[in-house]
Amino acid sequence: MNVLLKCVANKLIELTRILDVNHIKPISQINDLKNDKTWKYAITLEFDNNQPYKKRKGKYETLIFVNCYARNITNPDMAVLAFVNEVIGLLDEADFSNEDIKIYAVKYRACYPQPEKNSLLDAWQSFAAFLVRWTMK
Known part of the structure; x- marks a missing residue:
């Protein structure tokens, strides 16, 4: 699961070119966001259990929740929706495969x-859910 987390986080880093995204973290590290008062946009990632994909050996399907947060900006409730x-x-439908993992579908x-x-x-949040099909290389 750690490999999939890194893969998704690396793809999300592209958002730093568009927005001032300061943090992309697993949900287990949400307290790090609480202690840092300077950020404007942040993301936490949650993963559901890996399920075998159609009983195919070594292929999995994982539901990913991308929690988006906005604060310290004008109209953060609307900004988080744009985020x-x-x-x-x-x-x-992105392909963010790397040397460790092959992404078949997003x-x-x-x-x-x-x-909300x-x-x-002390931020506004919303989320998006994605189904990812993948295998280890």
Whole structure:
């Protein structure tokens, strides 16, 4: 799973060219975001269990939740929706294979249409879900 996390995070780094994305972290490190008061945009990644894909040996299907956060900017509730749309545009049907992992398909599944206030981070958040089919090389 760590390899898939790195693969997705490396692809999301492309967002730094468009937006001031300061953090891309696994959800388990959300407290790092809480302690840093300077960021404007951040992402945490959550993974559902790897499921074998159609009983094919070594091929998996994983549901990925990309949680997007915005704060310290004008209209952060609207900004987070634009941010989620950038994430969807970047990841939907993308191939971000590397030397360790082969990505066969990335399909956008859903997003939460209304941003929510995250009191832990004092930020607005929304998410997008993607289904990723992959195998180790």
